[in-house]
Amino acid sequence: MSAKPSTIACVGLPGHERTMVRLVTEVEAQNLERPWRYGSPDRADVVFLDPAADQLDGHAVSPVTRPALVAVINADAPTATQTPLGRPALTLRRPIDSEAIRQTLQTVDQRAARHPAYTEGGAQEADKALSPAPLGLALHEAMVEGATRTSWRLTFTDNENHVLILHPGRDQLRGAVKRLGAEPLHGGATVTRARIASETANDDSAIGTDRSNTLYALLWGLGYRTEPALPLFGDPQRATIHLRFWPRIGELDLDREELRALTRLFRRSYHIGDAARATGLKEEALIALMNGAWLAGDLAVDASTPSDRSTRRPAAKVTPKLIDRIRNRMARAS
Amino acid sequence: MNVREHKIVITGTMGAGKTTAIRQISDHPPLLTDVANTRRDESDKATTTAAFDFGELDLGDGEVLRIYGTPGQERFDFMWPIVARGALGIVFLLDLSREDPVADLERYFSAFGKQLGETPSVLALNKLDAVEAAPVALFQQYLEGRGLSWPIIPTDVREREHVLDLMEVVLSLNESLLTEES
Numbered sequence: 101m102s103a104k105p106s107t108i109a110c111v112g113l114p115g116h117e118r119t120m121v122r123l124v125t126e127v128e129a130q131n132l133e134r135p136w137r138y139g140s141p142d143r144a145d146v147v148f149l150d151p152a153a154d155q156l157d158g159h160a161v162s163p164v165t166r167p168a169l170v171a172v173i174n175a176d177a178p179t180a181t182q183t184p185l186g187r188p189a190l191t192l193r194r195p196i197d198s199e200a201i202r203q204t205l206q207t208v209d210q211r212a213a214r215h216p217a218y219t220e221g222g223a224q225e226a227d228k229a230l231s232p233a234p235l236g237l238a239l240h241e242a243m244v245e246g247a248t249r250t251s252w253r254l255t256f257t258d259n260e261n262h263v264l265i266l267h268p269g270r271d272q273l274r275g276a277v278k279r280l281g282a283e284p285l286h287g288g289a290t291v292t293r294a295r296i297a298s299e300t301a302n303d304d305s306a307i308g309t310d311r312s313n314t315l316y317a318l319l320w321g322l323g324y325r326t327e328p329a330l331p332l333f334g335d336p337q338r339a340t341i342h343l344r345f346w347p348r349i350g351e352l353d354l355d356r357e358e359l360r361a362l363t364r365l366f367r368r369s370y371h372i373g374d375a376a377r378a379t380g381l382k383e384e385a386l387i388a389l390m391n392g393a394w395l396a397g398d399l400a401v402d403a404s405t406p407s408d409r410s411t412r413r414p415a416a417k418v419t420p421k422l423i424d425r426i427r428n429r430m431a432r433a434s
Numbered sequence: 435m436n437v438r439e440h441k442i443v444i445t446g447t448m449g450a451g452k453t454t455a456i457r458q459i460s461d462h463p464p465l466l467t468d469v470a471n472t473r474r475d476e477s478d479k480a481t482t483t484a485a486f487d488f489g490e491l492d493l494g495d496g497e498v499l500r501i502y503g504t505p506g507q508e509r510f511d512f513m514w515p516i517v518a519r520g521a522l523g524i525v526f527l528l529d530l531s532r533e534d535p536v537a538d539l540e541r542y543f544s545a546f547g548k549q550l551g552e553t554p555s556v557l558a559l560n561k562l563d564a565v566e567a568a569p570v571a572l573f574q575q576y577l578e579g580r581g582l583s584w585p586i587i588p589t590d591v592r593e594r595e596h597v598l599d600l601m602e603v604v605l606s607l608n609e610s611l612l613t614e615e616s
């Protein structure tokens with residue numbers, strides 16, 4: 101990391117929180133890996149903001165430094181996927197303390213180091229001089245905007261020229277892969293993003309589509325592991341989701357809560373909030389799972405619960421209370 | 435004493451790992467009815483479960499959860515649907531080290547007949563160490579072809595946590611059905 105100080109700014113935060121952020125840069129300097137200073141948002145590298153504050157209008161962040169946005173929200177607020185200044189890279193829940201702020205700065209640094217070469221490229225609309233942005237953000241933009249407005253294409257390359265292309269603009273083609281393993285994907289593959297001018301741009305075919313298990317697992321891992329976990333499948337407040345196919349994901353090592361969530365969402369449609377409530381899984385964790393399922397093609401969005409031959413009714417004696425008792429009892433079994 | 439019984443059934447070929455699975459979660463060692471295996475042509479193991487075996491979890495208040503393992507030998511096929519009647523779930527335990535696990539599944543299907551699809555079911559792929567990769571996609575297609583959508587879980591029933599995962603999936607399937615009913 102360079103020794104040149106980076107700048108933190110606050111927008112829309114109350115006085116005591118601004119003071120806290122400022123104090124971290126000044127008083128806790130020795131606990132930070134590199135120097136930070138407090139400054140104005142138009143030069144900042146990291147901006148803490150409250151997306152719900154009403155004095156955000158008139159503020160803008162620099163398109164040159166393209167700061168990482170950290171949304172500061174109330175404990176019970178839904179995860180912010182958008183703010184008036186752009187998409188947040190991270191979310192902090194109140195109350196925030198100096199430790200949370202210190203960790204946030206560290207996370208921002210780590211992500212920048214992990215994805216050092218996320219740049220915009222491509223012939224149509226080269227947009228240079230962008231600072232590192234978290235991969236989750238790039239994915240989110242490419243998937244969500246790719247589905248609605250612009251057609252984006254993301255290309256991951258490692259230093260041996262193995263390539264993964266995500267091209268969400270084209271419906272069936274979620275990926276094309278050439279020997280790119282999961283490791284480089286999460287350990288510093290170069291990610292470039294290009295806007296595709298028209299559907300005639302067709303260089304994906306040169307690489308060939310691979311619908312094999314390798315690609316499937318790669319896409320699952322990409323959606324599931326990439327941070328921040330911003331919904332790739334649409335608006336999570338409104339969309340209903342279910343798993344069309346049971347995921348083939350042995351190697352991801354899901355924990356029991358996640359397995360429970362997958363089972364609940366298997367061929368039964370939910371709003372994500374309801375699914376979170378039903379499964380006890382945090383919304384962010386659920387979004388990460390659904391992102392994996394979405395990229396791999398297992399997720400159905402805004403489709404009704406399919407009717408199939410599988411069970412429609414539980415055994416006569418089953419009640420929610422019984423299930424809870426069995427679950428608790430199993431957790432204790434020795 | 436009058437106990438209320440709830441049950442989960444584990445079915446599978448000889449040596450698939452039913453008794454092993456039950457042993458992981460039962461309060462007592464499974465009530466084994468293992469005897470010397472007289473059908474070495476079906477499987478090479480020395481002992482096999484002759485009647486069904488079961489493990490128990492005491493739920494308190496006079497209620498008990500029994501985990502039944504169906505007898506593996508083919509001549510007991512007729513017992514499987516009887517054991518499974520009224521169960522919270524059936525775990526179909528496939529032994530991937532066997533020659534043709536798809537044919538094995540087929541055999542369970544004909545044994546369970548119409549009862550298939552009436553009970554929440556999970557397809558568990560055991561003995562993964564015998565194959566290079568778990569053929570989940572293959573079984574997915576197979577089930578889909580029969581209009582059945584079941585979770586397909588690669589597992590190792592020698593690991594307690596894996597067996598608990600299977601049980602969790604059975605419970606969650608029941609939860610889904612309950613929410614739909616209300």
Ligand SMILES: Nc1nc2c(ncn2[C@@H]2O[C@H](COP(=O)(O)OP(=O)(O)OP(=O)(O)O)[C@@H](O)[C@H]2O)c(=O)[nH]1
Pocket residue numbers: 446447448449450451452453454455481482483484503504505506507560561562563589590591592
């Ligand atoms: N290699 C390997 N062996 C396993 C695995 N799971 C279970 N086994 C072994 O397979 C053998 C068969 O286990 P059992 O539990 O007796 O099988 P069962 O289904 O009860 O068989 P029957 O009662 O004869 O129908 C045991 O020796 C287990 O240790 C696995 O994942 N890999």
Ligand SMILES: [Mg+2]
Pocket residue numbers: 452453454482483487503
């Ligand atoms: Mg046995």
